Amino acid sequence: MSINVLHFHSYSEPKKFLSGALALLMHIMFIAMMVFGLSWKNQPPEGMIVDLWSELPKPVQEPEPVASREPSKAIPPSEPLKPKPIEPPKPEVPIKPESSKQTTSPKEITPPIKKPDIELKQKPEPIKEIKPNLEDLKKKEIEERLKKIEAQKKEQELEKKQALEKQKEIEKQKELAAQKQKEQEAKARRDAEARHAAAQQVAARNQIAGEIAKYKAMILAKIRSRIVMPPDLPGNPVVEFKVTLLPGGDILDVKLSKSSGYSAFDSAVERAIFLSKPLPLPPDPALFNEFRNLNITVHYRE
Amino acid sequence: MNTTVTQDMSFLHLITSASLPVQLVMLILVMISFLSWWHIFRKLFVVRSEINKTDEFEDIFWRGADLNSLYQRATSSRYESGSLERIFAAGFGEFNKHPAGTDTEAVMESTRRAMRATYQREMDRLESHLSFLATVGSVSPYVGLLGTVWGIMNSFRSLSSVAQATIAHVAPGIAEALIATAMGLFAAIPAVVAYNRYATATDRLATRFESFMEELSNVLQRRSIR
Structure with a gap:
């Protein structure tokens, strides 16, 4: 029965113990990673330090x-x-x-x-x-x-x-x-730095302009959503208000600067302005000056 | 340390403070994980050496080596033979046992049977423990999940006695429970990957063995007719 003979010999498995050791190593590594690698939060987060810059630092030209x-x-x-x-x-x-x-x-x-x-x-x-x-x-x-x-x-x-x-x-x-x-x-x-700084400034200005436009649109949208439109006005009357804001979006004063000719529409818009009271303002307080005196123009039909 | 605000959330503390069932689950998972990694490495070495030996033997065989000397080599006990070599030795030994002049069909039939028997044994050897890896891969996430669910259940139950519940009451319990899931996944992911890898490798080896058996039958048949 040569088959049986063949069957019995040379079945020794290679590197049985080496694989055991490797498996052990894997687990030791895993545990070490869990114990030391992840610092499970033990300290409360530290306070933040914020530098306030009135303007961008100019490139040094000395x-x-x-x-x-x-x-x-x-x-x-x-x-x-x-x-x-x-x-x-x-x-x-x-x-x-x-x-x-x-x-x-x-x-x-x-x-x-x-x-x-x-x-x-x-x-x-x-x-x-x-x-x-x-x-x-x-x-x-x-x-x-x-x-x-x-x-x-x-x-x-x-x-x-x-x-x-x-x-x-x-x-x-x-x-x-x-x-x-x-x-x-x-x-x-x-030169490169100067150019870079200039580009940054331009980008920042663009960003600021974009921000202002965005928030103005948001303010208008908010007011618009609060208006209870009087029905059936002829044409497309336009009303203009001068709104004075406080930092934080509160409304200090609302003045009718140009009436639409329909007092119902005017008062509806005025009410809507007061209703949308904390007006959305950009989080950057430096931009508030752009919003202090707002001119709000509302068209009856968009 | 600042004990009033934050609890000790170190890994070891989380494990030791877990409830008994969760700890049991973790223990089982660690054992399973260890076994599965052991089999992964064992199979890695076995499959790799098997592929190497098959390559080597096929190379020698198709270069036209003398069948008798190959048989000698395969049966010499000092030599570590591969599966393919053993299949060859079984077939060739069976073929040689028949005295010359026996019916060719009958000889070939028994030769093929001998080879098939060895082939099946070899495949069984190669595929052993693969099912274990598959089981680990599919089951250990559930085991881990069981531990997690148990731990979370407990931590919520303890919440019922507190008038004002805060996240700080539940967080440690959930964290320690989630460790069980992490362990289950740690065991399962490599097991699944290894299972797929080794299953493919043994399948390919099986194909090679089968085609070799057919080719060897042809060679032997031609030899017997001559």
């Missing part, structure tokens, strides 16, 4: 002056630095070092070389009298050499300075470019 100031700030540092490269060439004038401004630097370097020669006092004297001495000539030569060396040094320094300055300038230009970009971006953003 940034522009800041933007114009920044470039001017950025330029000055470069200007004081520029003169320096132009100054240095002066030292090349060889013979009158003491009279010129650069006295300080040659003096500092000359002393070590003068010492071998003789004394410090003697140096000015020979120049004042005549210049016969070899020593003087030597001195001059040495001085000239020194000056040349110094000039070279200065030139090198100059070159270095110029290189540095170039780098600085490049950096500055980069900075300037970045700043410009930033400004442009800020400008674009500001």
Whole structure:
């Protein structure tokens, strides 16, 4: 009976315990969700805070002056630095070092070389009298050499300075470019904001106008529903009332501004206005001004 | 906590403060839900492995493997064979038992019978516990509802002794009763989904098994004539 043999072997079910564990996991998750996930209301609801705005906040337009100031700030540092490269060439004038401004630097370097020669006092004297001495000539030569060396040094320094300055300038230009970009971006953003705000304002105005129209229609409809029309009036008489309202929809005063010519119709409308007493008003109290003095026109036939 | 205005509405408190019948219903529902999820996962693994094995065996078979070696493989006890393989082994074993020269019709008849018997056993195995899932899916919402109705009944009954009834008197009772419905639904929804899924899967497997049986009969018949 091979069939039976086949039947008995290999009926082990795969992952029996794994599925049990998974089922357990599902329930633990479900319970955890119920216990922790839903915060079953334990606290009373907190009070609300309402900000009242008299008008929409205007888009900020200050940034522009800041933007114009920044470039001017950025330029000055470069200007004081520029003169320096132009100054240095002066030292090349060889013979009158003491009279010129650069006295300080040659003096500092000359002393070590003068010492071998003789004394410090003697140096000015020979120049004042005549210049016969070899020593003087030597001195001059040495001085000239020194000056040349110094000039070279200065030139090198100059070159270095110029290189540095170039780098600085490049950096500055980069900075300037970045700043410009930033400004442009800020400008674009500001423009977008302004446009957005304007659109919002327009939308708000439209909405307000729509609201007012809606409530006026509602008021008229309410009054109309309360009118007990006198029967059989000829034509389509029109009556106009001036109604003064209180906030909340109460009626302060009703005045006949234009009679229809049929006192029955006039009084019916007046009664209807009083009957529809809390007139529907928009919930926004700012709109009440539109409703304070209402002109109500009622046609006998619509 | 502010005890005067609001009661403790935490989940655990709601369960522990429920009346006994409601608690009983909840307990039953938790057990049912656990069992149904267990079967869902078991069936998931069984059906999936069955589909894989059927794919594999059909692939080997139709590639023209030697029937004798396939039979060897199917009957070797170390190997976990699939349903289709067992059907094949039953049919082929029965076919081979007849000595050569027996009437072909008779041989084919008994072969088909052997295969059908194995097929039915396999289908029974695959479909086991599916009815449990169906039962859970259809019954557990009602069980949950029973608990809810009982709880609400109680909370309204307690209302009769109060002169001024407020919603605060009934709310906790209803909330705790509704937990029973939630549990019932939690058990029922996955059970229904799983039942439909697995029923479709086993139906498709059954179709595959049946067509394979017919094809195998043809193959064996040609073999016996030759």
